[in-house]
Amino acid sequence: METINWGIIGCGDVTEKKSGPAFNKVPGSKLVAVMRRDVEKAADYAKRHQIAKWYNDATELINDEEVNAIYVATPPSSHLNYALAALQKGYPVYVEKPVTMNAAEAQQLVDAVRQYNGKLIVAHYRRKLPMFLKVKELLEQNAIGEVRTVQLRLWQSRKPALVTKNAPSWRTQPDVSGGGYFHDLSPHQLDLMLYFFGKPVHYSGFSLNQAQITSADDHVCGTVLFENNVVLNGSWCFNVALTENIDSCEIIGSEGKISFAVFGDKVVLKTTSNEETFTFVHPENIQLPMITSMVNYLNGNEENPCTIDEALTLMKMIDSFTKHVSN
Template sequence: MPIRWGIIGCGDVARRRVAQAIFDDPESACLAACRRDASKLARFCADFSVPRAYTHHEAVLADRDIDAVYIATPVSAHCEQVLAAAAAGKHVLVEKPMGRSVAECDRMIEACHRAGICLGVAYYRRFYPVVERMQQLLQEGHLGDLLAIGAVTANPFQMSPQDDGYWRVLPDIGGGGALMDIGSHRLNLFLHLAGRVRAVKACCDTVAATYHAENIASLILHFESGAHGSLQCFFGSAFDPDEFTLTGTRGRLRSAPLNGGQLVCELDGTQRIETHPPADNFNTPLIADFVDAVNKNRNPRVSGKEGRDTNAVLANAYSNAQPGT
């Protein structure tokens, strides 16, 4: 029997990616959608043939026909809505970042554990075939000892208060700025590939922007293995790189853009280019894994704990960020 979904939050991410991934999944059925704006909700339901429309998340959670919810609301709403979903016995896939703080993440994890439900976090880049290939080459020793992991990412967002996504640069609602929003994806990959972080140094600033959240963030990380990490992320850039690099004692792996699926392998003095294209919809494997986790009573590959670990690095970075934000 398919997992019957309710979508809470029908904004840009749900519309462009996740809703279609749910509809395309053979083990899923989308029963309901929720958005406070009734006209936009009606348009979403019409576009995706969703039979039930609710303007409050409580109504979705009260629907006994729904097995799982995908929560794609602003970050400030995640904790309350995940706790409510757990109380209603609904499995939860929540958008990234998981919460505004580690404490919020801990509350969500505990509530879902007590309720006996699956909790997943939508860090979909973990499922890129090129990332899985990086992990394979690293684990098989082709890189030797890992020395460094690095990423540079940017988005040309020029946020204004009229934009639907302006909450992404309001720290009380989004939790931060560029680091929280796009940096969190890369930090999640850092933890996945390089392991636990021992220390973080950060520099966050706001340049040529009218909001107060950071639109520039640079991090230096020290991993427990001894490896180093570097992350740079920007909002409002004229270009939008998506560069990812692993450097070891025996070689280097490079992918740019990461979602392009091309991997440059410089190993043992030779270079080759591999191609590992992602799914047409980046979220398709994320949904498939979550549904499989529900059906097999296991943790999703990106569990609540992994979402929490990413938030812990973010919190550490923000706490010592210099100068400004």
């Protein structure tokens, strides 16, 4: 493709700074149209971001002759249908996380990519941030010896600090989000685990609704065994006291430990003889490195930075962790 002309379906909060402006910062990439069901909000977004066209109907955007690639940034409940429509049109498609509501829907996208010989990239953008590339480098250098276990914790109060203050309530509506805050935040964490450790051979867990404040489960536990014998234990709780908020990943090996907050900016390497801290400044548009990599992929200069097959594995893990149990 010469110039990739993007149309965004769903220009909400995530596109304001994290992703939207980045499409115009990559050579050979341009954001030409946006869609939101509320036409006034679509027009306002387009005006503020200097975008020529806006729609309140996704079909009209997909059929815009100038558009030749689609970014699906709606809540998860509509990811599948919009991504399928883009693939049927022959367009490459970039899909926000979680890629679908569940693994069954993700499998439909796997099948569609193969049927239409399409290109689909999943927005697991932390893979391309320097902070996590550093973690991967340390692991590949055996900086902590052989990895034994990973302890992953994300505990937050009822209004997680990691979610935009004015975030819409759909995140705790399972029929729109797939679940609760776990479905919104854990894909960032779990995808990194797949990126670092490869193929999982066993995963299981459970979830429950402890606080009963919304219809979404607010406590999730999960365990993963990877093909390389690394064991992951994960705990997600969204009903703790504000003073107990924690975002922690500890990768423990035979010779030391790598620790970091997935939503933070520091990596600490501690070995038997030394301790070192690496600090990072994330890009202003945090998805810029991923979007750059994606454009390179679409132009045949790079591998797909995150495939739908990888996202399918992630959704299978999420499904296995969210088998509801009653009190």
